[in-house]
Amino acid sequence: MKKEHSSRWRKLDNAAQAFPAATGKKDTRVFRFYCQLKEDIQADLLQKALEQTMEHYPVFSMVLRKGLFWFYLEQRDLPAKVEEEKRPPCSEIYVPDHKTLLFQVSYYKTRINFEVFHALTDGTGAMLFLKELVSNYLILRHPEETFSKVREDMLTETDFEEDSFSQYYTGKKNEKEKSRPAYQIKGEYLEQEEMEITEILLSAEAVHKCAKAHGVSVTAYLAAALVYAVYEEIPKSRLKKPVSLMIPANLRNFFPSASMTNFWSWIEIACDLGPEASFEDALQITGAAIQKEALKQEISTRMNDLVRIERNPVLRAVPLEIKNLALMAGTTLGGRSITTVYSNIGRIQMPPEYETYIERFGFFTSTDKVQMCSCSYGDSMVLGITSKIADSNIERNLMHLLQKEGIACEQEENDFPGQKEQPHGTAKLGLKIFSFTCIAAVVLCWMMNFLATPQMWWAGYATAGVFCAWLLIRVGYQKRKNPLKNSMWQLIFIMIGAILWDYATGWIGWSVDFAIPLAVLLNGATMQILARAYKMEVSEYLFYLMQSGAAGIVPAILWLTGTVRITWPSVICVGLSVLYLIGLFFFRGKDFMREMQKKFRV
Template structure:
């Protein structure tokens, strides 16, 4: 859609819709693919390689925008900048109210790291981008080697192919056979905290592991799923064994439904085991998991799961719900869904590169942010990297996993020195906001104490409480909406008059809140928005919707004047007249952009 003239945005695919609604500091929904080379990375050459790569995949040059019914992605002129890694892995890339790219490329020693917000792409799209980036880097880094510039995509692949929505393409109204799910065992324990994701990476021989899996007559994925289930089970008490251990295993739907999309196009299955018997054998677990995979990994079953999720999105009643209500629903659904699985296991498969590039590469790896524990794996040549990411301080499950592999004769080596020295993420202004909040509470508390002790018959402390609360609300709004000044202005336009109306109402109602405050605030906010737009040199799509909202709200004083709720004519008329001219000017001079922005914001 980016390749079409006049079209600069696209809808989120079905899987991507939940990520902006549920991402937070505990679960950033960011994952990292990396490539470790034989020699240290040159940052300037990597920047040139990234510039070339992004020209081939412009679909990644997107920022997240918020509509009235859905989020959407909008094309951006922002250019990605390569940085040397200094922060912990998988921190927030999607920051609400801030227009930033949803991926980044950082390097550390021999590693090229590609981190991406999951709403932008899935593992398949990410590894395709990283392979292109590594190829371009090696061509530039070793010019004398004359490495071939081999394409990893079909020659006739278009931008529309890259951003095609596989969910919409293959959606059909079918009945799902899914019944009520069993509640699974939940891992618990002390958390690591934001920015302190526990990463444990083990390196094993792909051939050795595949040989052991064949001894049980199963695939490597089935074998490792069984090992992971047993590793979790070993940490459970007798009382906790009443519930099954269940894993979420993502599935690349492109293997079942042909698609060249770089967007999200994955489903998942949920293999598990009850461990009801004390004397269970590993063979029992493997056979149970294998039977489940055989039943669920079919085009029919995966299609039913995909269509059931698409059915929710296509529901005409749910589609007209405002985005904030949808967000609450998705957040609640995500919380409930956490009880369905104990952990996650993602097999990203084999990463292949042309033989001319192999001598320069050590390995590829992948891991993701998670509030639970997630095992991710991918292989390159004979090196299979098993990466655990955990939000828990306790790492016994990881230890159990590699110990079980060792008992089967599959040796593993733990990779060390993969990240720079950890440092706690800093939030500028947070300390000031904390102190200001404490001072507001202290002022209100002191006023109540003095009021009760010295003037118990008067209630003047209520005014102090109201004033402190008003000051705190104004600053809190400014702090949490600081990334988008125009959105901040709109919220101030709503909040300040609302607080004043309540103040006016509880002090006997003199009408000053609607006669003076409301029109004055509207005029000042509209003026401030014009100044912000000029100073920041904002584009039309960056300010249009806020101007429309400010203009519509500015007509409210005229309505109040006509209905007799307001009485000061000159301020109400002045405010409403200027607001009317603002809307009229937008319609006449920026009409096309105005309707385009409304269409984006109102799409459902």
């Protein structure tokens, strides 16, 4: 066990609540910003630059943890390490029960990648981090140059961690239109590691001129282009549903916040386009929806609605696992009103002296459908389109449309070393082999039972034994990232399994007399050994030790109800468990109360 100090923690902000529940193989909820330089990256200098940047942004030294009612972020003393790019872009970063940082910095040739799990921060926070990282790297790489700083030194860690949703929540209710079911893009869907990534290079000035000529903003112009590219793929018989576009919006443009946490909302634009619709029709709809006043009203209403739900006293008291089911269901149902997503980070600015070394910035994200992201640096604009659809017709339509508008388009030849490589999954393959072996053993037992001893159905007991073994291994595999949680789950299954076996074999009472007290005591000792062997911090092991001590209540209940006949094992177990809990409270009192506060925050 290491590090006796208590770590900082904060609740997950409102916009991030759904990300841990909704993340998975279909969508990792990871986005990537990158900076393409004009020279190869030096890994050692990039590592030093990352360490310098982390000193200014300790808010990023967080791991995601589960309470009984909410997720929360806890600061950890984990090193942030630069790696050469090897995995597919936007690969999984948050793994339940695996205490790792929620971002990854990698490099490849001339490119610096910064990938973030969306629960940690939003696009604005990530871009600020990347800009300072690039600045620190170039200062180290070229000490002969005089570079200006790209950060605001007057901001404090408290400013970075501000919960701006609560800060600007007004409680005001406004009527808003209900979302309608939208057209869903058809096609063969790919796995996450096979996600298609298309980058289109444009002139930012040319796009701005075209948008101005149509009397709309750049965001409205490109949003309409994406909508129309999707529209061209829809059979005319399916135009009964709108092409609905979701556009994330940076709330810092509407409220004075310096928060590095998630502070964003979104608008939905439903485009009803008839059989003879033109690009101008789509422009008219998106342009009207993105007018500042209409945008501010919808965003403020949505923000208030989400904070109101979070503050509902009944919903706050619902256990996290049930909340997760509701969040997953809500995400799935909410996705039915969205056809595609467009996120525009806007113009990225760096001091002029950096232009000698920076070629461009880029931005794209994981998705469960089709999503377009854009950003610009100087005159270089990049559209990053990610898709789970096997064909690239929408991307082709978009390029054709922009070219007709007089905008030169160049499709970047993507060079992602890990893309489309199949993961090695050795542990998963081993589990499949074990599962198949268990099934084969059960089938063979029943065959032998039927052929050799049909008068005695012993194969039923063999099946139950194999199932118990399989269940313990399966739970061990699922919880392998957290050995203490694994130990608690194993204890639960052993206690339940022992009682069921005792009952099935005529109830001798060995399960309650000996098996359960012994399992509780062994579990407590095992947890102490594991905590020391893995050199865990107090916040990592204390709550599980509390659970282990509380498990001593089970033999006490069985003893008081008269189920136990041989009492001395239960007496020893209960007595030692009580001393165990008292000892934790005496010697870890502050940490004990702190963990209770975090885990039981409603």
